[in-house]
Amino acid sequence: TVVVGVLALQGAFLEHMHMLQNIPSVKEVLAVRTEEQLNSVDCLIIPGGESTAMALIAERCNMLEPLRAFVRNKPTWGTCAGMIMLADEATGAKKGGQQLLGGLSICVNRNQFGTQKDSFETMLHFPTVLGENRPFHAVFIRAPVITAIKADDVEVLSRLESKVGQTDAETIVAVRQGHLMATAFHPELTRDNRLHQYFVHLALQHKQ
Ligand code: GLN
DSSP states (O other), X not given: OEEEEEEOSSSSHHHHHHHTTTOTTEEEEEEEXXXXXXXXXXXXXXXXXXXXXXXXXXXXXXXXXXXXXXXXHSOEEEETHHHHHHEEEEEXXXXXXXXXXXXXXXXXXXXXXXXXXXXXXXXXXXXXXXXXXXXXXXXXXXXXXEEEEOSTTOEEEEEXXXXXXXXXXXXXXXXXXTXXXXXXXXXXXXXXXXXXXXXXXXXXXXXX
């Protein structure tokens, strides 16, 4: 079994903690705010929220370096703002930029789809993870998108159906690179815990 941490500095961490309740191989779910708590979990979810705020809070709590060290070796899943935090590079940041954790060899663009009112829901296919005919109801809230993949071992897990005028790269919304995973949407806002189950399965494999 695994102990799953959810970074609880800012954003939708409670919803993720609820989603992990009924997964049999989860021994414990911990809200992570300190280095000590971080060191006691096997894997970590970085929730959605606001990545600039999350980075500033992490910096003030002296959590940036511990988090960077953690994501180098331990399974970590970033959702929405969490995906931005895990990216090696982000565009669309405020003037002066923002701190990232990095680790995932991708470039993301923040707020790709516009402002809050441009949030949307759609069905996504995860052919390698969930099977061909079992789509996932995805909620996008001021979501980022993956605009570039920078290493051969980054696996695309899901894409949006492309719209007119969109380049192929601007449709990637979920990836995995070894022990790291990122999704542009909020998987904790539905009742479907299949992606949480998949992440826990990755964490179990990594532990063995
Ligand atoms: N737009 C937010 C950011 O840039 C992310 C939104 C979200 O996590 N729902 O951090």
